[in-house]
Amino acid sequence: MKKYTNLLSKYLLPQKTRAIWLTLALLSSIALQLINPQIIGYFIDTAVAGVSTQTLYFAATIFIAVAILTQLFSIITTYLSENVAWTATNALRSDLVTHCLSLDFCFFKSRTPGELIERVDGDVNALSQFFSQLVINILGNVILLAGILIILFLQDWRIGASLTIFSFIALSILVSLRPLAIIPWTAYRQVSAEFFGFIGEYIVGLEDIRANGAVNFVMHRFYKFLQPWLSIYHKARFADTTVWATTVGLFAVGNALALGITAYLWNQKAISIGTIYVLFHYTNLLQEPIEKIREELENFQQAEASIYRIQEILDHPVKRDVTNLQALEAGALSVEFDNVCFSYESDNQRALNNLSFYLPQNQVLGILGRTGSGKTTITRLLLKFYEPQSGYIRLNNIPSPQISSKELRTRIGIVTQDVQLFHTTVRNNLTFFNPAIDDTEIIDILTELGLYKWLSSLPNGLDTILASDSTGLSAGQAQLLAFARVFLKNPSLVILDEASSRLDPNTEKSLEAAIDKLLLGRTGIIIAHRLQTIQRANQVLILENGQVLEYGRRQDLQNNYHSHFAQLLRTNLDESK
Ligand SMILES: Nc1ncnc2c1ncn2[C@@H]1O[C@H](COP(=O)(O)OP(=O)(O)OP(=O)(O)O)[C@@H](O)[C@H]1O
Numbered sequence: 001m002k003k004y005t006n007l008l009s010k011y012l013l014p015q016k017t018r019a020i021w022l023t024l025a026l027l028s029s030i031a032l033q034l035i036n037p038q039i040i041g042y043f044i045d046t047a048v049a050g051v052s053t054q055t056l057y058f059a060a061t062i063f064i065a066v067a068i069l070t071q072l073f074s075i076i077t078t079y080l081s082e083n084v085a086w087t088a089t090n091a092l093r094s095d096l097v098t099h100c101l102s103l104d105f106c107f108f109k110s111r112t113p114g115e116l117i118e119r120v121d122g123d124v125n126a127l128s129q130f131f132s133q134l135v136i137n138i139l140g141n142v143i144l145l146a147g148i149l150i151i152l153f154l155q156d157w158r159i160g161a162s163l164t165i166f167s168f169i170a171l172s173i174l175v176s177l178r179p180l181a182i183i184p185w186t187a188y189r190q191v192s193a194e195f196f197g198f199i200g201e202y203i204v205g206l207e208d209i210r211a212n213g214a215v216n217f218v219m220h221r222f223y224k225f226l227q228p229w230l231s232i233y234h235k236a237r238f239a240d241t242t243v244w245a246t247t248v249g250l251f252a253v254g255n256a257l258a259l260g261i262t263a264y265l266w267n268q269k270a271i272s273i274g275t276i277y278v279l280f281h282y283t284n285l286l287q288e289p290i291e292k293i294r295e296e297l298e299n300f301q302q303a304e305a306s307i308y309r310i311q312e313i314l315d316h317p318v319k320r321d322v323t324n325l326q327a328l329e330a331g332a333l334s335v336e337f338d339n340v341c342f343s344y345e346s347d348n349q350r351a352l353n354n355l356s357f358y359l360p361q362n363q364v365l366g367i368l369g370r371t372g373s374g375k376t377t378i379t380r381l382l383l384k385f386y387e388p389q390s391g392y393i394r395l396n397n398i399p400s401p402q403i404s405s406k407e408l409r410t411r412i413g414i415v416t417q418d419v420q421l422f423h424t425t426v427r428n429n430l431t432f433f434n435p436a437i438d439d440t441e442i443i444d445i446l447t448e449l450g451l452y453k454w455l456s457s458l459p460n461g462l463d464t465i466l467a468s469d470s471t472g473l474s475a476g477q478a479q480l481l482a483f484a485r486v487f488l489k490n491p492s493l494v495i496l497d498e499a500s501s502r503l504d505p506n507t508e509k510s511l512e513a514a515i516d517k518l519l520l521g522r523t524g525i526i527i528a529h530r531l532q533t534i535q536r537a538n539q540v541l542i543l544e545n546g547q548v549l550e551y552g553r554r555q556d557l558q559n560n561y562h563s564h565f566a567q568l569l570r571t572n573l574d575e576s577k
Contacts, residue, residue, distance in 0.1 A: 003307060011088035011131060018087075022080040026136050029073035030144045032066055033288075034151065037281040039063045045274030085132035093124045096310065102318045105385045106344075113200075118193055119313055123306035130303035138296045141289035148282050148289070156271065159261045159279055166257055167286055170250045174294040177243050182301060184236035191232055195225045251287045258283035319387075321405060326398045328411055332361040332523045333395045333493045335382070340391035342381060342546075351377040353546040354391070359539060361396075364524035366534025366554065368568070369543030375527045376416075377546070379495050382525075384408055395493075413491030417498040419478040426455070427462040430484050437488050445487045449480045449514055450507070476507055483511070487518060494518055497527045508533075531572045540565050 012019050043059040097120060100107075108116075145167065153160030202209060202218050209218055262279050265271045271279070336359070342352040352374045359365045367375050380386050381393060384405050393400040400408070421429055431437040439462060446455050454477060458464040466473070473481070486494060496515070516536065518524075528534050540557050542550040542564050550557065550564045557565035 003311060007092075007307060008131070008135070011091055012084070014091075015084055015087055018080055018084055022077065022084060022132075023136055025073050025076045025080060026140045027143070029070055029077060030140050030147070032070045032073065033144065033285065034147045036063065036066050036070070037278050037285070038151075039066060040281065041274040041278035043274070044277050045272050048273055081132035081136075085128035088131035089124050089128050092127065092310070093120055096120050096124065096313060099314055099316075099318065103316055104319055105380070107316055109344075112197065119309055122193075123309050126306040127303055127310075129299045130307075134296055134300060134303065137292060138300075141292040141296070145286070145289040145293070148286055152279065152282055155275055155279055156261075156265060158265070159258065162257060162261060163254070163283060163286065166254050167290060170254065170286075171290050171293065173250060174243070174247060174290065175297060177246060178294065178298050178301065181236070181239040181243055182298060184232060184239050188229075188232050188236045191225070191229050195229065198222075198225055247287070247291060251284075254283055254286065255280070322401055324402060325404050326402045328396055328398065328403060328407060328492070331492060332521060333411065334361045334397065335359040335365075335493065335523060335525070336392070336394040336397070337378070338392040338394065340381065340388045340393060342377060342386065342388045344386070349546075351546050352381070352388070355543075355546070355548060356391075357539070357541055357548070357551055359523060359525070361523055362521065363538040364519055364526060364536055365539045365541060366537030367525065367527045367541045367543065368529075368531075368534065368565075369549075373543040374546040375543060376497055379414060379497055379525070379527070382408075382493075382495070383412060383414070410489075411492045412495060413486035413489045413493070414495040414497065415479070415482045415486055417479070419475075419482040421466050421473070421478060421481070423465065423467060425463050425465055426458065426481075429466055430481065430488055432485065432489075434488075442484070442488065445484045448487075448517070449484055449511065451477065451480055451484070476504065480507075480511070483514065483518070487514075491522065493523045493525070495525045495527075496533075498529065531569060542568075 039059055039062055043056060043063065046055055046059065100116065100120070149160060149164050149167065152163050198221065209215060258280055262271065262276045266273075266276060335357075337355050337357050340352055340355045341350055343350045355374070355378070357365065367378065369375050377386075381388055382395075382400075384400060387401075395403060395408070395411075427439070427442065430442055442462060443452070443455070446452055455461060519536065524537075526534050526537060534540065534554070537554050540550070540552065540554045541548065552563075554565070557563040558569065560566055
């Protein structure tokens with residue numbers, strides 16, 4: 001209960017005025033629903049008694065006015081509740097996104113993108129009713145139900161008592177039918193989420209699927225998804241229909257009961273014809289609050305599951321910076337790994353094992369190693385995406401936990417082999433939405449990287465919108481754009497992780513001068529498979545299974561005939577002959 005009240009107060013308190021108006025509008029429309037049958041009852045009785053037409057006109061006008069007012073309140077209620085719901089769910093959505101963005105990478109590793117979208121959007125959407133109407137509706141309909149029963153008691157205690165008993169029985173039967181519809185609909189949503197996950201995955205891999213002739217396999221899986229979908233949908237609809245048929249049946253019984261009692265009372269001359277109409281109308285009206293209460297309890301059950309899943313994400317602890325932070329001096333950074341051990345999961349083999357090196361300011365370290373030897377892991381630890389289990393990482397002799405993550409990520413620029421472009425303008429893709437960077441600077445850098453011709457061919461220059469999947473760009477061009485990003489960021493430490501792996505030898509060569517310029521006055525870490533790429537390195541580190549196989553000054557290793565580096569250079573030379 002505390003969880004629900006916390007959530008409601010956090011997102012509804014900021015819009016309490018709107019929530020109060022909403023409550024008032026709802027209660028007013030309930031009051032009007034209770035008044036209207038009384039006017040018709042009065043109209044019938046006065047008409048039967050043969051009073052003047054003037055009185056009848058008056059009663060009819062009041063009836064119409066009340067009916068219009070009821071509609072007006074229902075419009076106001078819908079408008080306000082949509083507003084309350086959207087404001088609350090958007091605030092929750094934004095809190096969730098902010099929270100997710102500050103979580104460490106282990107969190108994302110154990111969840112698929114589809115699952116996260118479902119949490120941040122699907123589950124939050126399921127709460128819109130919870131925020132806007134759930135409490136008010138349950139409360140309002142309980143009041144409406146109580147109001148109807150009191151009026152029925154006031155008209156005649158016998159009809160009041162029998163319809164009170166009927167209402168409790170109907171409500172308990174309908175409430176007990178709740179799981180009947182919830183279970184198949186939950187299964188339906190699960191199948192539909194899996195289906196869309198499947199579609200998403202295969203759209204991303206469309207090129208590979210076609211190129212490798214896997215279309216038939218994909219279609220086969222597609223049919224496999226469709227097959228159970230229809231039968232699950234039938235079950236869900238059948239459950240809905242059962243609940244609906246039970247409701248109709250129950251209220252037919254209710255009406256018969258009311259008609260039987262009123263017929264008896266009419267025979268006894270205990271009630272007028274107007275009262276018969278009023279009693280019958282209220283019996284009909286009973287259906288609305290009873291059904292609404294059932295519906296809201298069903299919504300509550302669904303909201304409960306969503307709240308649980310959302311809370312699970314919000315409870316995931318955010319790694320906060322320590323309080324005794326130290327600022328990094330301006331200029332190039334020195335980097336030190338001191339006996340660093342790290343594994344991605346506690347029971348996993350270590351990705352880095354007692355790794356130590358010291359890279360002074362303004363120097364370049366070349367890292368070599370087989371696939372999976374731990375090269376990229378070094379960059380992830382430097383950026384504080386993960387933390388080492390033991391050992392220290394220091395920048396300018398400051399332990400990395402004492403450097404704020406924000407400062408660290410501003411001072412380090414990285415180009416990787418996988419370039420992520422966003423569905424926005426070329427400018428935003430390059431500046432990462434930093435308006436302080438001006439266009440001439442961007443154009444100068446693109447020219448230096450040999451991308452001027454490409455830029456001039458774009459219909460709207462820097463304002464051209466790029467597709468997020470890099471459509472219209474070759475992989476090499478996308479990688480050059482990543483270089484431009486780092487130039488514009490002006491970092492103190494540059495990391496190139498297989499940064500030129502997608503460039504042809506000619507483009508790579510033409511990039512050499514740009515890389516030299518990028519490294520000027522900065523510290524650099526270059527991870528490369530190709531040995532030429534690290535010819536500019538002052539130090540070389542060769543990794544094997546997360547451990548240092550060889551580390552030293554490049555020149556020394558090159559001159560040492562027995563070093564691994566010298567052997568690699570010789571093998572490389574032989575292969576290129
Ligand atoms: N996110 C991850 N979760 C679990 N294990 C991982 C993860 N990323 C890498 N590893 C494991 O850590 C080890 C080092 O991986 P890393 O990516 O650092 O290697 P690498 O030398 O950069 O490889 P490559 O040359 O292929 O890029 C590998 O055994 C790899 O399987």
